[in-house]
Amino acid sequence: VSDKLFIAANNLVGFKKIRFSVVRYGNVLNSRGSAVPLFRSLAKKSSNYISITDREMTRFWIDLDTSVKFVLKALKIMKGAEVFVPKMPSVNIMDMAKAIAPKNKIKITGIRPGEKIHEILVPKDPSSLTIELNDFFVMISRSIFIKKLLNESTNNALKLKGKKVDKNFEYASNTNKKFLTIKDIKNLVNNSKDE
Numbered sequence: 001v002s003d004k005l006f007i008a009a010n011n012l013v014g015f016k017k018i019r020f021s022v023v024r025y026g027n028v029l030n031s032r033g034s035a036v037p038l039f040r041s042l043a044k045k046s047s048n049y050i051s052i053t054d055r056e057m058t059r060f061w062i063d064l065d066t067s068v069k070f071v072l073k074a075l076k077i078m079k080g081a082e083v084f085v086p087k088m089p090s091v092n093i094m095d096m097a098k099a100i101a102p103k104n105k106i107k108i109t110g111i112r113p114g115e116k117i118h119e120i121l122v123p124k125d126p127s128s129l130t131i132e133l134n135d136f137f138v139m140i141s142r143s144i145f146i147k148k149l150l151n152e153s154t155n156n157a158l159k160l161k162g163k164k165v166d167k168n169f170e171y172a173s174n175t176n177k178k179f180l181t182i183k184d185i186k187n188l189v190n191n192s193k194d195e
Contacts, residue, residue, distance in 0.1 A: 003083055007141050010081045019080030023071050024121055026060025026088050026173070030192050035096060040189075043101035050097050051109045057093040058118050058173040061180065062086065063192060070136070083139040085121045090176040091185060099185035122171035130169060131162040137171060138162065 009020045030036050042048045062070075066086070074084040097106055111117065122130055122137050131138045180188070 007081050019078060021078040021080060022083045023074045024083055024085050025062050025067055026119060028067055029061060029063045036189060039097060039100040042104055049105040049107045050101055051107050052093050053109050053111050053115060054117050055094055056117055058090050060088045060119050060173050061091045062088045081141040085137040087135050089178040089180045090173040091180050095182050096185055099182045100189055118172050118174040120170060120172045124168055124170045130165045132165050133162040
């Protein structure tokens, strides 16, 4: 809802040189609220267990430097009313627990109200036109204000060419083509600092 409200602000700017776009990405490694610092602290207490809501749970993962670079790139490309989504690897929550706290026991607690098993960053939404580029997706609003951009949607300020995604395309953490292995997760976590 917040993305839609923010994008809708483009309909109210009139002739002012203001543009509104959104960047949407996954969990930032080591950020506040991330499972990584929690799992690390529990790993130090080997008698403790790690609570996981569902064994099948997956999430998109991005590091802080990559997320900042992507936001800056989106600022250069944006024309207004786009939602930018970087291509990121997915992680399975069980693999994350095994990588960070291999000696801890795992307790399955069940899904909490409002929690999702998988993340969907580009939904099967007929109200958006989604363009795929080499390392990211762009969803463009079909609002009346923005119709003129549809002809330019595959050619942006950085001269990057893109293509429309298939009709039923969805970018979800569980069907993502790239998953991090336990070894990949260990390497990323060991080479990162808490943000």
